[in-house]
Amino acid sequence: MKKRGVKTPKDRRNSGIEDDPSRVAGLNVQDKSPVQSIDDYQCCGSLDVDFPEVCALLGMTEIPEVTLRPRTTGSQTTEQSPMEGSQSNVTNGAEPAPWVPKPRLHVELEIEEDPCSAREVRVLGWKVDESIARAMNKTLPSMSNLQRLHLWRVGLTERTLTSLKNTVSLCHSLRTVALEGTPLPEQCFHLLMAEDSKLVHLSLRNNRIGEEGARLIGRALSTPRTANGSLLSLNLTFNPLGDAGAEHIAKGLRLNRTLLCLSLGSNHIGDVGAGYLAEVLGPFTLNQEEIVERRRLLGMKDLTLSADSKNECPASIPSSSSLDRNLTKGSKTASKRKSPPKKEEKHTPNQVGGAAGKKEEPKLFKKGLDTKLETAEVPERVSPLLDTEAQHSEGRVILPGNNVLTALNLSGNRLTEQSLHLFLKAVKEQDEGGGLLRLSLSRNCFPLLNCDTYLKIQEVMKRKDPLNKNLPGPLALLSPEEKRRHKKLAKDLLLHGRPRFGEER
Template identity: 40%
Template sequence: MGKKAEKLKDKTLKENENDSQSAGVGPQDKTSLSADDYQCTGNLEQDFTELCRRLGYTEFPRVVNRPRMPSTPTSEKTAFDDTDWTSDKDSPIAHIKDRFSYFKPSIQIEVDNEDGRSVREISIRGWKIDDKMMGIFSKCLPVLTSLHKIRLWNVGLTDDTFSSFLTILHCCPSIRVFALEGNPLLQQSYYKLISDDIVLSQIFLRNNKINDEGARLISQALRSLKMTNKNLASLVLSYNHITDEGARHIAQALRFNRSLLSLNLSSNQIGDEGALALAEVLGHFPLTHAEIVERRRLLLEKEAQEQPRSPTTSRHADSKSDRPPSHHSNSAIEKGDKAQAQKTKQSIKKKEKETQKKEEKSASNITSGTSNAAAQASGSNKKDDLKTAKKQLANPDQKNTRGEPVKSATRRAPLPEQEQAEPVEVTNPLLEQAEFRDGKVFLPGNKVVISLNISRNKISKLGLKGFLTAMETQIEETKPIPGTRCHTGLLRLAVGNNNFPADCPTLMRLQEILLPRDPIQKSYKSSEEEQSM
């Protein structure tokens, strides 16, 4: 009986160990190992799995390479016709599991190399990220130096977890593309992504129920960006709840924002008022009273910086006290040089007489002969130095006979490359050339935005006319860059599926203007021509 009891105890211990290993928590993990002590290696699969086990997760998503959606068979044969069911892997149930494995909770990644360390893109969809999981990401993601894009779809983020995710983005400077889709936030905190501290070039915020208040906060964030910040180039706000009021807020930001190149407002609730506000920004728009006051202040500062010096200040600048010592009167310099030259000549003559006497007295002494030769050589060198000194005073920029450049007080040594590089001057849009008419000040519109998508909204012919007027003014003012076919201003405008017919004359005129400028249409036509050849 004792042996049987011992066998049962051993069996139960082994089963418990197996259960704990399958759950990811061993007896040592519970007592000694913790997530804080773990040092990430840069391999996302290894780090994520180990951290989940140390935090006590029994089931957690797997890190897998991003798969492609399974394609339906094109032939009449089904997927089970050529299947050999001799093994479990080839059974119909295994094939069904492989097909539905795409929808299992996982972290889909794209890597550049096979070692798993150069993760370029991360995609998470369909499972909730809580505070505990966010702590794991705060340790795994900053180690990935090649991470370029993060895409989150329907992950159940709250305003608190979203704020903690923003701290992770601050620690990942390599991320340029971020997508948060299907994740409504109660406080509309999406504007926090638009900041000078987070270097993002593309932001996707589709299907997040962003309303007019969220659009107002995004507009303030766009306006608060520094003039030198040219990072954010694309903003996608499609499939949201933005109306005319929200469109006016975004148009207000586009008045002076010169970094955004592409804006997508498709599938919202924008009508004619919002469309006219967006179209006005593309053409000439009048300044408000506050903007006129700010423009005058900037103009006064610019005039003060560029104002030439007065005659009194120029005289003081050219006075003797402001000059370096080598810039005193030329006559004084010449007199001093002549006196010094005469003194040196007299000293040289005296030395020559003394050396001649010494030569006559000690002709047989070899050492005296050698010293005499040295004295003669030094005397000849001093004569040459006097001649070169006079030439240098006459021509200060001329090089001496020995080939060494002459140091001049009027010239400075070249600065290093870092000091020579001048900072790029960024002009404020308020300082652009203005036009005065009807008692108002008009500025040229935003010609930085090259792509605008307002399709699937509630825009009628009235709003469409506003875009036609803006495009006609852009064509009159903008010309192709010399030597190229590039234009400035709007190049692509998507206005389909709105409240106007497809044969609307205004739409036909817009297409005539934009189709030759659209780079996508040009590339499509060129590819068709290549295929036809």
């Protein structure tokens, strides 16, 4: 039911007010009364209505258009694996497309006739300045169905990225963010991976993230005291991380037990960086900082157990004479406090317990609900440093490796067969059915068709993955183009001892 004076977005489009932009600017959606600032503006949840009005209130002369379109089956969904589409034509490492001359927000609707059902917003190829970021911070949180935000080549700064981070935290349903083709001198992409972040999927492809950015991202994944507990997939494809950046990412994987999929394709990673990643998959020795934090956590655990044991100690048992005196005193007190019998209540049809019963029922329900809320406890995340399977050997503390990560993409790097032995050892040591289930190693410096270590890794992956048990071998799944490329690489290795970079492989 609409309130008096309230018009829905559909009514506003049919009312003719939008024909005059000067009249649209500064009008509130609820009551058409002019507002002085965006703080007074009340969003209706329809971006094609809210965004132009908020931009007008900010004094913008050129307001980006908002295009609504229904959901298409070919569009990427939030459930799509981050390992898929990593070779996108949009950000395939080549020179990006020029800026779009006319800024426009592309909005994908869940329901075609409902502008308030937007599930995805795309900003492609035009700069998001502070005014646009402010307008997005005002309008996007009112979109209750918004699940995905895709930003490509939007020219952010540290200030606008901080505003974007605040916007993302205010959107209750937003779980997927793709920020691609947007290099930042400060490389502060880790702001989107804060400990309190609710993002589940994050893509940071083609952002020129180097060693410093990788260090910040690795610390956002985990430190001895903190860890990201929401992110399930992270795509860092087409970033020059190098071996030093891979080492920082591997440090972040040591104590992170949430991330499932990690894509490091085309990151200039060699055998040294791959060695750090392979090491964290198997048992590893704790460093000094991790040992200190483990001792602190164990001390806190002992204090908690001792406090609980004191609270559970039984009280002193009273003597039989004192029990007799208490029983006699209690019986006398009870006889004095006998209340007179209550009058019988009248029962009306379709009513149980009369009026009194009708009043007491909500109280009982409320009391029971409060009791449940008080007794319900949020389970605390146990630090991997307290893993019961930790082993002690020669004064070292050895922790089981990261057995949560299920998909790792290292295609398009500079790995040789030397680092493959480390991955083969790591995947063999992981539990059956756990650990890595998919390891992408194509387009590296070894021939897939003639590399025994690679074939052994694929066989281990095939045995561990229940979905691959009835499929043919990995080589039978290669396309003709991939087979031609691998034959060319094998020929280069045979003739020159190394792949001939710069040519089609």
